[in-house]
Amino acid sequence: MKQKLSRSLFLIPALALLSIFVVYPVVNTLYLSFLSPEGKFVFLSNYADLLTRREIINPRGFARGFAFGALPHNLLWTLIHLPLTVFFGLLLAVILRHVKGGVIIKSVIFLGMVTPMIIGGVLLRFIFDGRAGIVPVVLSIFNVAPRTLTAHPDTALIALILGSVWIWAGFSMVLYSAGLETIPKELYEAAQIDGATPRHIFFKITIPMLKPITTVVVTMTLLWNLRIFDIVYAATMGGPGGATNVLALQMFFYAFRRLEFNSAAVVATILMLLAMVAATPMIRSAWRESR
Amino acid sequence: MFKRLLTLTLLIVLVSGVALFAVEDRLVIAVPWAGAELEAFLPVLQAFTDETGIEVTPITLRFEDLAVFLPAQFAAGITVADVIFMWSWFIEEKARAGHVLAITEVIDPADLLVGALDPVTIDNQLYGIAYTGKVKPGFWYRLSFFEKHGLTVPGTWEEFVALLEEIAQIPGIVAPIASGNGVGWPLSDIAEHFLIAFGGPELFKALVAGEIAWTDPTVEAIFADKLVPLLKAGHFGEPTEWTMAKELWWGGDYGLYFMGSWITGMVEDPENLGLFTLPGTEGMVFAIDYAFIPIYTERPAAAKKLISFLATRGQVIQVGKGGHLATYINVPLEAYPPVDARVAELLVGMVVLPDLDDTIGGAFQLAFWDQLKLLWVAPEMLPEVLGILEELAP
CATH class of the missing domain: 3.40.190.10 (Periplasmic binding protein-like II)
Structure with missing residues (x-):
């Protein structure tokens, strides 16, 4: 009994901090999202109104091929960025595992990850610049006329997504590199004795053994995709014509440029719900491990 | 030994504390300039300190950033600086919400260009000053x-x-x-x-x-x-x-x-600069830098002295550094560098207009x-x- 009580006492500081800095803001944001600017309780009206706004979902954008709205942009970001990040991270980790100087190469790749994202955004602006950037120069080898990819609405979003793969791939590479080291060598040796080909070894041993790492990489990348802000803010400010706008940036504009705090709270709540869905696999995995 | 060390430390803390509070007033001003532009502003602050004995520390803050955190600061009853340079629309909005100190008694509108103070005047009360400006010629x-x-x-x-x-x-x-x-x-x-x-x-x-x-x-x-x-x-x-x-x-x-006219201070050889407007142009945007005092300043009297200085005599020093045009009407033409004098000449006969997006x-x-x-x-x-x-x- 005494032991239980002392355990509970130790929980109090953490619970107090969580209540003040997490629970209260979350509940208050949720409550704010149900209020009109005049403070009247309107329940889901703000949500209905927001989801019909052009900056959130833009049906006309689908017809012409750009500026789909912040919500579809986030989804598109996830659809392209997530598989590429997982693929390149794994590929780099496997390739560089036995390469001489692989550690140095990995460190260089990981630099993108430790660079502040706001600086990453500025770098992307210059990397895709038609006059000074390296990407248009490389593309010109394939007879693509050089142009500033982030300045044109039809290429700006994809340019930022691919740029962010470069920034984030270092994260998945490091996790997969660590994961590869945990796979027992005996498994590979046994497979080789049984006559398994490298392809079989990779798909039947490496990939299944890396499943917990993949769960972490996918979840963290999903969460990162949902809260993407600084790269877009620094590189394009959501433009041109809203072609690169994302939910977190729109939330910022609602809150601090339009001073529409209820709209900002609605976006924040939608982001929170999406994040909860994204985090479910990792929470489940952690739960299973703890049991 | 330990006692001596403790006494010495306490003495140092005490002396430095006295030195800190010996300065009667110490103001902080938020400016949008950095680098060479800030360097050109420092002599203005130095002249103010020489005249009043009040020290002023400038901090660089972009308008876009101020627009983000000033509303939160004002809601909490605090301010990042005693005098703040900001968009006129923001000053007007915050003045209407009661966050800006009225400075009607320390500024004579007749000292400044006609209409320059209009964006920061509400019901005959003045809430900001027009410092220098730049034309977009x-x-x-x-x-x-x-x-x-x-x-x-x-x-x-x-x-x-x-x-x-x-x-x-x-x-x-x-x-x-x-x-x-x-x-x-x-x-x-x-x-x-x-x-x-x-x-x-x-x-x-x-x-x-x-x-x-x-x-x-x-x-x-x-x-x-x-x-x-x-x-x-x-x-x-x-x-x-x-x-x-x-x-x-x-x-x-x-x-x-x-x-804008600030380009004269950004090129290697300003004497090699030529300029023309679109044929038939009858007006020119004169983008003025506005400044205000938040009511949350702890030194309103000193801040008023600074803002009054910036609206008048400070501008004489500023224009001499290049890239700025005065709103203070008593600045002599000789105070300008030659290239800015040419820009100022372009304004003759033109209708002076506010910056559209900065005003809205x-x-x-x-x-x-x-x-x-x-x-x-x-x-x-x-x-x-x-x-x-x-x-x-x-």
């Missing part, structure tokens, strides 16, 4: 470039278009006009110049006041008949980060660059910048661009 060019290629300043619209076509033919030229980018304001300056040149100052004022629609045929015609054909013809370069665009223009990749502000300002970035690369989207601007206009 027109297209800058290198005299040596025009001389080398036998180019002349246009006197009509047709001559202007012919000049652009002539520049486009020069080997090595990427586009006749460089397009500065950043958050988007350089393109808004060009659009404003076209609106003034072809719509006249009255139409421009009506747009600022929200008395005419952006989709009005008169406004649409200016874009559709003048600006859009130039964009479609490739006479404007791709939007490029504005300081980089300046370097490329100065290096000969572009023939012309539309920029808020969501419109962001949309104006963003939609112009879109128009620059997709001019065929003009109707949609104007439609969005109309939705957010006052």
